[in-house]
């Protein structure tokens with residue numbers, strides 16, 4: 001039995017990239033029963049060892065050592081965006097399924113090549129964000145699916161912050177190719193929109209950059225100035241066909257933070273969703289003629305980063321399709337690249353890729369419990 005087909009027990013998981021976000025993944029994956037974290041790898045071996053020790057993972061070391069492990073079936077790729085697909089191909093070549101942090105790739109060809117590689121090998125690539133699988137957004141998606149706002153027609157999303165260089169100790173990659181508010185935060189908002197409306201058809205956009213350099217605000221490199229290589233504000237109009245649209249802004253240049261804002265308007269009402277970069281949070285439903293909204297408290301199990309890895313593992317076992325699929329991530333990337341290109345060219349961009357509807361999770365879905373037979 002190969003590592004990728006051994007489904008009789010909790011799936012063995014390895015993590016590549018022991019940086020900032022690995023803490024959240026390790027906290028959750030070490031408590032979710034359908035997965036067992038067996039190895040943490042990083043270029044920085046002491047960093048990998050420290051994270052493994054902190055979370056009781058039995059082994060750590062290099063990427064090659066991880067990929068040689070027979071008992072690892074799924075590899076969680078938490079490296080920086082510039083190497084996501086290189087690392088992804090190495091994982092696939094070792095016969096293991098991939099969970100990738102976002103964005104899936106830096107361009108459309110690289111995303112398509114990764115998905116084709118997986119398909120040719122009979123393996124899967126799934127991709128963050130999995131916040132959309134949390135009880136908060138899922139409660140709203142179930143409300144939309146059962147018709148609480150009628151037919152969804154339009155949406156407004158807003159992500160406005162001063163910028164992550166104040167808190168992230170190595171923020172350069174967030175202002176380089178594959179970063180900026182569009183690619184760093186856009187996936188949370190646009191993935192939610194794709195779950196609501198389905199595939200996008202066309203985008204229009206405008207971009208700006210308020211400052212050419214930023215200063216690191218925390219950690220050992222605090223005070224260091226680095227170059228801003230991508231726009232730090234995008235305003236987009238995303239069309240989903242038949243008059244359905246979303247206006248979305250993604251900004252690292254607002255002194256006044258206003259983020260986590262997603263509002264979907266339908267023929268019969270409006271729903272305000274929780275922050276799509278969190279797993280919980282309540283929704284509010286506005287109906288015509290009502291002065292006050294109806295609260296829609298989040299219903300479902302507590303979740304967290306890594307929930308998508310569990311959904312991937314269960315889908316592999318059941319032969320189903322994981323919700324945070326590579327196909328959804330590739331379509332979201334196509335939209336984000338379309339926004340970037342539309343802003344750069346001052347022209348609308350047609351979105352060539354498409355993806356089918358993604359069904360909401362059942363209310364009782366719980367990433368923590370064991371489903372192993």
Ligand SMILES: NC(=O)c1ccc[n+]([C@@H]2O[C@H](COP(=O)([O-])OP(=O)(O)OC[C@H]3O[C@@H](n4cnc5c(N)ncnc54)[C@H](O)[C@@H]3O)[C@@H](O)[C@H]2O)c1
Nearest residue numbers: 017018019020021022042043044078079080081083101102
């Ligand atoms: N920090 C956050 O709050 C956050 C939230 C959600 C998603 N993400 C995403 O997670 C990913 C990682 O972000 P981060 O903030 O943890 O970055 P980070 O810079 O803190 O950590 C990245 C780690 O990957 C390692 N690495 C880089 N290239 C490697 C390679 N080729 N092989 C092995 N290890 C390699 C680095 O040594 C580093 O330890 C990014 O894609 C980011 O978009 C981050």
